[in-house]
Amino acid sequence: MSKEEKKVNRRDFLFTASYTIGAVGVGAVIWPMIDQMNPDKAQQALATTEVDISGIEPGKSITVLWRGKPIFIKKRTSEEIAEARAVKLDDLPDPQKDEDRVKDGKDEWLVMLGVCTHLGCVPLKDKGDFNGWFCPCHGSHYDVSGRIRKGPAPTNMEIPKFEFVDSNTIKIG
Amino acid sequence: MSEHEYVPKSKAGKWFNDRLPLLTLGAHLTDYPTPKNLNYWWTFGGILTFCLITQIVTGIVLAMHYVAHADLAFASVEHIMRDVNYGWLIRYIHSNGASMFFLAVYIHIFRSLFYGSYKSPREVIWIIGLMIYLLMMAAAFMGYVLPWGQMSFWGATVITNLFSAIPLVGDSITTWLWGAYSVDNPTLNRFFSLHYLIPFLILGLVVLHIWALHVPGNNNPVGIDIKKPSKDTVPFHPYITIKDAFALLVFMIIFAGFVFFTPNVLGHSDNYIPANPLVTPAHIVPEWYLLPFYAILRSVPDKLGGVILMFSAIFILFVLPWLDTSKVRSAVFRPIYRQFFWILVIDVLMLGYVGAMPAEGIYLVLARVGTIYYFLHFIVVMPVVGYLEKTDPIPMSISEPVLTGGAEPSLARKVNDKV
Numbered sequence: 344m345s346k347e348e349k350k351v352n353r354r355d356f357l358f359t360a361s362y363t364i365g366a367v368g369v370g371a372v373i374w375p376m377i378d379q380m381n382p383d384k385a386q387q388a389l390a391t392t393e394v395d396i397s398g399i400e401p402g403k404s405i406t407v408l409w410r411g412k413p414i415f416i417k418k419r420t421s422e423e424i425a426e427a428r429a430v431k432l433d434d435l436p437d438p439q440k441d442e443d444r445v446k447d448g449k450d451e452w453l454v455m456l457g458v459c460t461h462l463g464c465v466p467l468k469d470k471g472d473f474n475g476w477f478c479p480c481h482g483s484h485y486d487v488s489g490r491i492r493k494g495p496a497p498t499n500m501e502i503p504k505f506e507f508v509d510s511n512t513i514k515i516g
Numbered sequence: 517m518s519e520h521e522y523v524p525k526s527k528a529g530k531w532f533n534d535r536l537p538l539l540t541l542g543a544h545l546t547d548y549p550t551p552k553n554l555n556y557w558w559t560f561g562g563i564l565t566f567c568l569i570t571q572i573v574t575g576i577v578l579a580m581h582y583v584a585h586a587d588l589a590f591a592s593v594e595h596i597m598r599d600v601n602y603g604w605l606i607r608y609i610h611s612n613g614a615s616m617f618f619l620a621v622y623i624h625i626f627r628s629l630f631y632g633s634y635k636s637p638r639e640v641i642w643i644i645g646l647m648i649y650l651l652m653m654a655a656a657f658m659g660y661v662l663p664w665g666q667m668s669f670w671g672a673t674v675i676t677n678l679f680s681a682i683p684l685v686g687d688s689i690t691t692w693l694w695g696a697y698s699v700d701n702p703t704l705n706r707f708f709s710l711h712y713l714i715p716f717l718i719l720g721l722v723v724l725h726i727w728a729l730h731v732p733g734n735n736n737p738v739g740i741d742i743k744k745p746s747k748d749t750v751p752f753h754p755y756i757t758i759k760d761a762f763a764l765l766v767f768m769i770i771f772a773g774f775v776f777f778t779p780n781v782l783g784h785s786d787n788y789i790p791a792n793p794l795v796t797p798a799h800i801v802p803e804w805y806l807l808p809f810y811a812i813l814r815s816v817p818d819k820l821g822g823v824i825l826m827f828s829a830i831f832i833l834f835v836l837p838w839l840d841t842s843k844v845r846s847a848v849f850r851p852i853y854r855q856f857f858w859i860l861v862i863d864v865l866m867l868g869y870v871g872a873m874p875a876e877g878i879y880l881v882l883a884r885v886g887t888i889y890y891f892l893h894f895i896v897v898m899p900v901v902g903y904l905e906k907t908d909p910i911p912m913s914i915s916e917p918v919l920t921g922g923a924e925p926s927l928a929r930k931v932n933d934k935v
Contacts, residue, residue, distance in 0.1 A: 377692075380706065386696045406794055411698035413794050461819055463677035463698075464670065464796040480674065480800050481814055482875055497819045 386410075391516035393508065396452070404468060406457060409515050413457035413465050414503065415476075416513070419487065424450050426474065427488040437498045441488040444502055454505050454513065455489045461496035476500070544730070549749035550756050551736035553914050557631075558734070559763030560624040561726075566764055567617040568722065572715050574610040582662065584708035586701035589664035590790045608779040614656050615782045616771050618805035621649060630857055632845030633735040639837040641728040646833055648721045655714040656803065658707040665787035666797050672699045672707070674800060678813075681823040698793060738911055739846025748914040799874070807871030808864050812890070814875040815883035825887065832894050839894055842902030849908040853901050856893060863889045 392409045396416055399405055404417035419427075427441040445453060457476075459466050464480035471477030471484035473492045478485075483494030490499040505515045522543040524530045533539040581600050583592040596603035625645070628634050634642035661672045676693050680686040695702030733744050742748040750756070774782070782804060786797045802810050812829050816822035832839075847854040867886040873879040 380695050381692050382694075382696050383702065386700070386702065389697075408793065411696055411700045411793055461677075462674040463680075464674065464800065465794065479796060479798050480670075495814075495817055495819055495822065 391514055393512055393514050395512055397511040401451070404453075407515075409503065414515055415453070415455050415457040415468070415489070415500075417453045417468075419451045419453055421451075423474075423487045427486060430486065430488075430490075434492075435499075436491050439490060439499055441490075444488055444490075444499070446507065449507065452513075453489060454502065454515070456501040456503055458500065459483055459496055460491065460498045460500060461494070466500075546751065546753040548730065548752040549733065549745035550752050551734055551742055551914060552748060552750045552755075553736050553738065554734065554756065554759070555737055556759075556763055557623065557627040558736075559760045560620050560627065562760035563620045563764055563767050564617070564624060565722065566767075567613060567620055568715065568718060570613050571610065571617060572719070574606050574613065575712070575715065577606050578610055579712060582708075584662070584705050586664060586704050586791070589662060589704060593663045605775070608775045611783065612771065612774045612779060614659060615774070615803070615805065616767070617652065618656070620767070621652065622805070625649070626861060629860070630847045630854075631735055631737060632739050632840070632842075632847065634837050635840060635845050636837065637732045638729075638735060641725060642837060643834055644721055644725045644728060646830075648718050648725065650830065651714050651718050651721070653806065655711055655718070656805070658711040658714070660787075660803060661704065661707050662711065663787060664704060664791045666789040666791060666795075667784045667787040667800070669699060669791035669793065670796055670800050671802060672703060675802075676703075678823050678826075681820045683820070735845060736914065737846060738848060738914060739844065740910060740913070742914060746913075801872050804868065804872070807869075808867035809871075811867040811871035811883045812887045814871070815880065815887045829887075829890060832891070836894065836898070839898045840902050841899045842905065842907070844907045844910060849910050850901075850905060851908065852905045853898075856897050856901060859889070860893050863893070 389410055392407065392414075394405075394407050394414075394416060396405075396418070399416065399418045401418050402420045402423070404415055406413045406415055408414070424441070430441075432438040432440070442450075444455070445451075457465050459478040459480065461478065461481055461483050464478050466476035466478040466483070466485060468476055471493075473484050473486035475487045475489065475492075476485040477483070478494070478496065481495050483496035484492045485496075485500060486492050488499075489502075491497070503515055505513050508514050522540050524533050524539050529539055578596065581592065581596045581603060583589060593607070596607050598604075600606075628642065628645070657671070657675060661668045676690055676699065679693065680690045682689060691697065693703070694700065695706060733742075736742070745751075784801065789797075801807070809826050809829055813822045813826040816825050842850060842853065844850055847857055863886050866882060867890065870879045870883045870886065875883070
């Protein structure tokens with residue numbers, strides 16, 4: 344009896360070991376099949392873009408393409424900055440201070456991903472109820488700091504990683 | 517059933533059939549006992565098979581001329597339209613074919629809802645059918661992206677962004693779907709690959725759908741179980757084949773009407789503008805057959821909530837056989853449910869209409885009312901009405917009310933009207 348049990352246990356071990364090795368093998372094959380769909384090296388190589396901002400007048404903005412997405416670069420007037428900073432945080436669905444959305448000492452430069460955080464459309468400038476941007480797809484209103492104020496979008500428009508190379512050039516990414 | 521005794525007449529046929537019983541299968545499909553009272557709403561299975569074959573054949577031909585690259589796709593579609601011999605015809609058949617496919621599938625689904633074809637013992641047929649419907653939506657969406665026009669690009673952006681609503685991993689999933697940091701060339705490339713694959717998955721599921729159908733046999737307008745074969749049934753061929761063929765001809769006339777007279781009426785003119793990642797069209801709408809779900813998505817003022825509700829609207833159909841508590845299949849004998857059925861039809865049509873309108877004012881109100889009714893219909897109306905409703909008397913057989921008038925002449929008339 345005990346001998347038989349031992350035999351069964353050995354079988355069990357072999358089964359378990361085979362299943363385990365099999366699972367590892369299947370996993371090792373499946374992962375490359377899944378990961379091949381992630382951004383490839385050519386896509387990743389587009390990670391940074393340098394932009395000349397010397398020609399932008401106060402109150403105006405330009406749109407540049409970074410990683411296939413539009414980036415809004417707006418030189419804000421002092422009234423616009425004041426307006427953005429006068430907003431109470433309690434009025435914001437996604438509370439964030441305007442100061443935290445710009446670089447210190449470069450308060451006039453708003454650099455953000457021009458992509459609605461709802462479903463990815465490009466919002467239109469100088470539209471909407473809050474003097475900022477308005478997304479025509481599903482009606483999200485953003486303020487002059489790019490923060491969501493009204494509509495289905497859950498968060499403020501994203502601020503990408505960027506830095507001032509010199510006073511006329513910024514590097515995004 | 518008789519096909520078990522089937523023996524091919526020729527010696528060669530017998531030799532082959534002993535090794536692979538394809539002729540037995542053919543005999544089964546020919547003799548398949550079908551309820552004799554099937555009406556024209558039952559012809560859409562054949563019509564849908566025709567639609568699938570049409571899409572596969574025209575699609576294979578289009579793929580010989582199309583280039584799946586962000587810089588070349590739009591021009592290659594124009595090349596098909598202008599340079600390729602009969603390219604315009606093949607593309608218009610393919611693009612309008614998608615709409616005709618959905619038109620037929622919606623009629624087929626509502627037929628099933630009216631006559632209770634999803635109920636026991638046909639739950640598996642229903643679920644396979646819904647899987648086909650889901651794959652159809654995926655194929656249609658990816659196909660719409662391929663011309664790489666403005667609606668292609670922004671439709672793809674909006675739909676793939678639905679996945680970004682998933683907490684924590686949402687952004688990684690969208691990036692993975694795109695193969696880039698936005699909808700871009702890698703996205704187009706993989707959509708083309710999958711768009712080519714899905715029809716064949718559908719074909720496989722269609723085989724299972726029909727196989728599962730042939731186990732209990734067809735439901736019928738009076739919704740009763742019938743003995744097969746009996747005087748309530750007719751052989752599939754020639755009785756059903758000829759009826760299906762006539763319905764198909766009528767369907768093809770309508771199809772041809774779209775292809776030859778208004779080939780672009782169901783599309784959107786913005787898709788004749790090449791994709792531009794910097795400019796979103798003022799008014800993004802999906803193709804007409806997705807509009808009710810789009811209306812549900814937009815009726816919720818919360819991103820994740822809207823996405824969840826939209827997917828629920830489809831997935832709730834999978835549990836329909838268990839939400840419906842009525843033992844009576846056909847709505848012909850269900851005076852209360854029948855009225856709710858038509859309310860649902862109107863509700864879905866209304867949702868489709870407001871889905872095409874801007875999400876504001878009265879349209880938003882209608883979308884919300886429509887969405888609430890849609891879910892109430894399945895979650896509350898179906899279980900409760902099935903439980904409380906006093907159904908009309910059901911005939912013993914298909915022949916009874918028609919031939920003898922049955923116990924109740926009024927009932928006989930009613931059934932007769934539907935046949």
